[in-house]
Amino acid sequence: MMSNGERSRSAFSIAQLLPWLSSISILLLWYFASRYGLLQEQILPGPNAVLHAGWEAAEDGSLWRAIGASTFRACIGSLIGFLFAVVIGVGAGFSRIGELIFDKPVQMIRSIPFTALVPLFILWFGIGEEAKILLVVWAVFIPLYLNTFSGIRNVDRRLVEVAKVYKLSPLEISLRVLLHGALPSVLVGLRYSLGLGWAVLIVAESVNAKNGIGAMLSMARQYAQTDVVLLCISLYAILGLITDLLVRLLEDRLLQWRTGYIAQ
Amino acid sequence: MTAAVEIRGVRRSFADVAVLKGVDLSIRRGEFVALLGRSGSGKSTLLRILARLDQPDSGLVDGTENTAVVFQEARLLPWERVASNVAMGLTRAEARARVRNALDEVGLSHRWNAWPATLSGGEAQRASLARALVREPHLLLLDEPFGALDALTRITMHELIIELCDRHRPAVFMVTHDIDEAIKLSDRVLVIDQGRIDRELRIKRLADGSVAPDFGDKARADLLDALGVNRTARSRPVLLSAS
Ligand SMILES: Nc1ncnc2c1ncn2[C@@H]1O[C@H](COP(=O)(O)OP(=O)(O)OP(=O)(O)O)[C@@H](O)[C@H]1O
Numbered sequence: 001m002m003s004n005g006e007r008s009r010s011a012f013s014i015a016q017l018l019p020w021l022s023s024i025s026i027l028l029l030w031y032f033a034s035r036y037g038l039l040q041e042q043i044l045p046g047p048n049a050v051l052h053a054g055w056e057a058a059e060d061g062s063l064w065r066a067i068g069a070s071t072f073r074a075c076i077g078s079l080i081g082f083l084f085a086v087v088i089g090v091g092a093g094f095s096r097i098g099e100l101i102f103d104k105p106v107q108m109i110r111s112i113p114f115t116a117l118v119p120l121f122i123l124w125f126g127i128g129e130e131a132k133i134l135l136v137v138w139a140v141f142i143p144l145y146l147n148t149f150s151g152i153r154n155v156d157r158r159l160v161e162v163a164k165v166y167k168l169s170p171l172e173i174s175l176r177v178l179l180h181g182a183l184p185s186v187l188v189g190l191r192y193s194l195g196l197g198w199a200v201l202i203v204a205e206s207v208n209a210k211n212g213i214g215a216m217l218s219m220a221r222q223y224a225q226t227d228v229v230l231l232c233i234s235l236y237a238i239l240g241l242i243t244d245l246l247v248r249l250l251e252d253r254l255l256q257w258r259t260g261y262i263a264q
Numbered sequence: 265m266t267a268a269v270e271i272r273g274v275r276r277s278f279a280d281v282a283v284l285k286g287v288d289l290s291i292r293r294g295e296f297v298a299l300l301g302r303s304g305s306g307k308s309t310l311l312r313i314l315a316r317l318d319q320p321d322s323g324l325v326d327g328t329e330n331t332a333v334v335f336q337e338a339r340l341l342p343w344e345r346v347a348s349n350v351a352m353g354l355t356r357a358e359a360r361a362r363v364r365n366a367l368d369e370v371g372l373s374h375r376w377n378a379w380p381a382t383l384s385g386g387e388a389q390r391a392s393l394a395r396a397l398v399r400e401p402h403l404l405l406l407d408e409p410f411g412a413l414d415a416l417t418r419i420t421m422h423e424l425i426i427e428l429c430d431r432h433r434p435a436v437f438m439v440t441h442d443i444d445e446a447i448k449l450s451d452r453v454l455v456i457d458q459g460r461i462d463r464e465l466r467i468k469r470l471a472d473g474s475v476a477p478d479f480g481d482k483a484r485a486d487l488l489d490a491l492g493v494n495r496t497a498r499s500r501p502v503l504l505s506a507s
């Protein structure tokens with residue numbers, strides 16, 4: 001049993017290292033390729049050039065302003081989208097009437113690609129914050145609503161029956177039984193929708209914004225600053241990773257009860 | 265003593281199939297009634313009507329609404345720890361005073377902080393029993409509560425339920441497939457067939473609570489007959505029919 005445990009632990013650590021090793025190898029390959037002139041500076045500058053661009057942007061403060069503006073929009077938009085999705089998802093999942101009112105419209109609008117909404121929202125709201133925040137709300141709302149709704153529908157009805165026997169109120173049943181039971185699905189939806197939220201935001205900002213990562217990106221494209229373009233892409237990747245990490249932490253905290261199943 | 269629960273002329277059909285065709289039943293406080301019947305004969309349907317989880321198409325249901333149910337599966341909320349599951353529906357003050365006690369009674373106080381997924385089948389069922397008893401129900405409904413347990417655990421659970429029912433004296437209605445279990449636990453055994461209570465048998469007990477062997481044999485034969493099981497095909501019923 002000991003050796004079995006140890007074997008699985010060492011297999012685990014190798015499995016943990018491999019993605020890092022491969023990522024680092026790619027970075028090194030990129031670095032040496034550019035160092036020995038295999039890459040054209042205008043097409044693909046080396047990683048050190050990207051770092052340098054980042055350093056400069058950090059020194060003159062433009063980096064932090066861009067990250068700040070984008071993060072602000074992402075947070076506000078995600079928060080609003082999240083609240084709508086969960087409230088409406090629970091409403092539609094809990095009651096037949098709620099489903100009749102909400103589910104059909106959402107199922108209809110879900111097929112509209114958000115990129116098609118960018119020009120419309122810009123026409124309506126101009127270049128203010130509203131258009132960008134609303135696009136994030138949209139992007140976060142749709143997948144999160146769908147996951148919340150289906151998560152609630154998959155909660156074991158027999159648990160709801162028990163809650164009724166012990167006279168929990170409809171609100172308690174929605175929160176304590178349905179929403180809680182839907183949580184694994186809600187969190188999957190959350191991770192997906194936050195990623196989508198960032199994507200929409202960058203598109204919206206690069207079409208039309210004075211600040212933010214997307215604006216920095218489109219400016220850099222106009223002046224053919226490939227290193228800054230790459231910097232923006234890296235920022236996007238990093239912010240996405242951080243978002244993912246936060247949701248994972250949330251999952252670890254909120255889904256503790258499932259570790260019992262995993263351990264078995 | 266007046267009935268804790270009483271139903272008269274209860275009918276229930278599903279899509280034109282009449283499952284209950286006029287059932288009368290009355291259970292006194294402290295009385296233990298067992299219901300036998302073939303699979304699909306409407307036992308759970310009747311229990312759900314008593315639990316007010318379902319409405320009869322016609323007929324009268326009267327009596328206490330202070331009801332608790334233990335189902336074949338424990339039905340604990342997997343995302344709440346044992347103590348919080350047991351406290352379901354209680355106020356905070358009630359929970360603080362009673363949950364500990366209820367878990368003690370079923371011998372599960374050391375697992376109060378466990379996730380349901382980590383409980384064994386018998387432990388989960390004991391938690392479910394604690395959740396039922398913690399609110400001192402006037403009517404305790406059991407739908408094949410031991411059906412999923414192994415034979416040994418089932419015997420322990422029988423002892424436990426006898427002891428707890430003696431102490432709390434609720435009216436008990438238990439659905440089971442196991443004739444010996446019905447005879448061992450109850451004061452009265454009913455058999456449902458063709459949508460009606462088809463037979464009723466009072467169990468005579470000796471002073472120590474046990475059933476006289478010859479009475480037990482006769483009761484068993486009677487109930488097998490009511491269930492339409494040919495006695496020669498199964499001359500001696502399996503004492504603990506493990507499922
Ligand atoms: N919600 C429902 N919709 C349709 N039919 C149902 C429903 N509930 C029960 N039935 C039917 O009613 C009949 C009686 O079901 P019930 O669950 O009461 O049987 P039971 O005696 O408890 O059987 P078992 O011993 O197998 O648990 C069955 O034929 C079942 O298919």
Ligand SMILES: [Mg+2]
Nearest residue numbers: 307308309407
């Ligand atoms: Mg049944």
